Every structure is written in structure tokens, then in C-alpha cells.
Amino acid sequence: MDAGSKLMEDIVFRGVEFSVRIEVDNGLLMVEISDLTTADQWRGEFNPAYIEDLTRKTGNFKQFPIFCSMLESAARKMSDSVTLDLLTYADLELLRNKKAGVVSRPRGHQQSSALTAKRYLILIYTVEFDRIHYPLPLPYLGKPDPAALQREIRALRAELSALTSHGVNKCAELEMQRLRAELALVKEEKQTMAKVLEQLQMTASGSSAGREDWRVRGVVRTLEEQLVKERAKGQRSAGKRCQEQRLLMEQLEELRESECALRVRVKSLTSELALLRRGLDNLSVYYIFTFSLFQPFAYND
Known part of the structure; x- marks a missing residue:
């Protein structure tokens, strides 16, 4: 991955679907x-020194740009040699004990709540005779704020609308049509x-050998x-047009990928917002019910 690049994919870990964003x-x-x-x-953030120290500890050092790629x-x-997994702290300890040859499972009462809530995104690098695990610790953030989700959904929908209405896609298609017309004319x-x-x-060639028409030969030579x-x-001209068309196709493909990612993000945020609203509704009903239980009863003498 180059600087400034980002990706978002939906990945299933152990039967549960997650949205993974990397930037x-x-x-x-x-x-x-x-x-x-x-x-x-x-969510977790990692600088080059942390990543390179992490890879060095595994015995299979990778530079920061290589690790990101x-x-x-x-x-x-994109490759069978690298895969992802998502583990809890207990799962990670079990994996470490397994590699060290220890059979016992880590004891749950020794784990703090922050450690239990944390997740580890594991980058698994498979080589010929070994598998290297690079764990990335991700602290728990909680659930997103509904107001922030609504703002992000509105912004994403506005960006998606700008891409799909009369924006760059239409201009690129018109330019490709013009280039095809010019190529056909040439x-x-x-x-x-x-x-x-x-x-x-x-x-x-059909004229007699004795009467060579120098004017015809001159015209032929000129033509x-x-x-x-x-x-x-x-x-x-054709090479230049083909190159321009190829660049436009690449730009169009990037825009389509961006549009697809935005649609996925909008869908994910809408689902999260719906879940939060249901949770707030259930909490409101619970508080109303609890409050009614503790109201004093009025008796008529």
C-alpha cells in the first residue's frame, strides 16, 4: 500500500462478518x-518502528512498506501465501502455548477487562515449511455514536451521488467515444x-515500356x-489515443471501486445505526418499566 491509500473489505472471521478498514x-x-x-x-494505529520490531521478533523481518503490502x-x-485471522487474547495465548509446546489453556481470571475486550488481527504468512503469525493488537472502541454515524452516512451518500450522477463517469465515457471516432476516421x-x-x-505498370510517363511516376512517388x-x-495518433483511453479506463475502474466501497460503507453504517436505535428503544422501555414499579400507590380511605 502506498502512502495515502486505504481499503475496506467485508471479511468473515470464525463465522462472524466484520468490516475491515486499513489505511x-x-x-x-x-x-x-x-x-x-x-x-x-x-482500532489500532502502528508506526514503522513498531511494525518492523514486531516482524523482527517473529524471526521473519519485514520492512514497513512490505508489511503494508x-x-x-x-x-x-490476492495471494494464498498471506491470510488474516481475528483472535481474542485467550485465543492468542492458546496459539502461543501451542507453538511453545504447552498444552494448558490460559486462565481467564488473570485477564483484565481491557485485555479481554481487545482483539488481535493476525497476518499469517505461509512459507514452504512454516507459518509466521504477525499479531496487531486492536483496543476496543465500543459502539459508534448515532449522531456521528448519521453525519458520516450523509457525507458518504453525497459523495456517492456526486460520483454517479453527472460527474467524472459521464465525462470519461464521452471522451472515450470521441477517441474511438477519431481512431475510426484515421x-x-x-x-x-x-x-x-x-x-x-x-x-x-500497364503503360508501354517505350512511353514511360514521368508525370505518373512522380505522382505515384508523391502519393x-x-x-x-x-x-x-x-x-x-492511434498510440496516443490508445494510451489516453487506457488511462481513462483505469480512472473509470478506480471510480467504480470507490463507488462500490462507498456503497458498502453506507450499508454498514446504516446497519450499525439501526442496531443502536433498537438498543436505545429497549433501554427506554426498561427504564419506564422500572420507574413504574417504584411509584407509590394511592389508597382511598
């Missing part, structure tokens, strides 16, 4: 996961010149030179 900005790696069922969130490949499932001119040259060559120039010009 590299200002020399920091940011990892955030959200439970799409409960709306719980975990491996994390991206694992999240996008090909047509090339075919016309080739036909004219062929006819003149046939006329020159041949013009055809060579037009071919070169057409090839340069």
Missing part, C-alpha cells in the same frame, strides 16, 4: 474492524490512400511518400 497515512498504519452484527468497533494482499485475498483515411496508390501503380507520412502520423 496508510502520515507514516502510520491504521487498522479498524467493525462487527456488522453488534456494531462493536476495534502483505496486509493489503491478505485483505483483498483508419478510414489510411484505407482510402492505400486504394488510390494501388490504382495508380496498376496504371503505371507513396504521403501514404508513409500518413501511416506514421496515424500510428502515432
